[in-house]
Amino acid sequence: MTPTEPATRPGGPQAAAVRPPLPVKMVVAGGFGVGKTTAVGSISEIEPLTTEAAITEVAAGVDDLSHTPRKTTTTVAMDFGCITIDPTLKLYLFGTPGQERFGFMWDDIVEGAVGGLVIVDTRRLDDCYAAVDYFEHRRIPFAVAVNAFDGKVEHSLDEVRWALDVNDRVPLLVFDARERGSVRDALLVVLEQALARTQA
Known part of the structure; x- marks a missing residue:
């Protein structure tokens, strides 16, 4: 085959x-x-883009650091990363800021998303109500992932579901945000929810 011939x-x-x-x-x-x-x-799979800023004395007075005493930075806009699931699908991940005062950014960040993963710390369930309500009210498929800080959770999944008043159709799971495989499995649960919604 010459260099000008098409590959076959x-x-x-x-x-x-x-x-x-x-x-x-x-x-x-x-x-x-x-x-x-x-x-x-x-x-x-790329170096994630983060908008982390140092927690100032003023912010420390607003944000509850009692359960995260070693936390010195916080997301003030969003996090961004991506992962290729297989040759046909690539996920682009957008992390929202957690503080209520940055809630005005959520609509822009969520626009066009197929679903959401709501991460929960069972020591501070009150902090995730707003995220759960957001996805429920906008009828966006989502799953709730309980982060196992120090390898354990403070409450059972049944207790978490009851406390959050989450519909039985919403997947609830335990994962470890530090472990790649655990995060992957949680994201795949959200994808399954989104696909089921599309098929329905």
């Missing part, structure tokens, strides 16, 4: 062009310090 498979037709993976947007949400930035960083 032996005995077959000209090779088909390889299609790029389908881009899919997903949101990682939750309250302050629940592990959103950690989750995006754990799974992203």
Whole structure:
């Protein structure tokens, strides 16, 4: 074969062009310090884009640091990362800021997303009510992922579901935001929810 001849498979037709993976947007949400930035960083195949800023004395007076005493930064806009699920699908992950005062940004961040992963710290369930309500009211498929801080959770999944008043159709699971495989499995649950909604 000369350099000008088209590439062909032996005995077959000209090779088909390889299609790029389908881009899919997903949101990682939750309250302050629940592990959103950690989750995006754990799974992203690129260096994640973060908008972390130092926690000032003023912010420390507003945000509850009692359960995250070693936390020195916070997301003030969003986190961004991506992961190729398979040759046909690529997830683009957008992490929301956790503080209520940045809630005005949520509509822009969530627009076009197929679903959301709401991360929960069972020590501070109150902090995730707003995220759960957001996805419920906008009828966006989502799953609730309880982050196992120090390898444990404070309450059972049944207790968490009752406390959050989450519909039985919403998946509820335990995961570790630091472990790539655990984050991947949680995101796949959201994808399954989104696909089921589309088929319905």
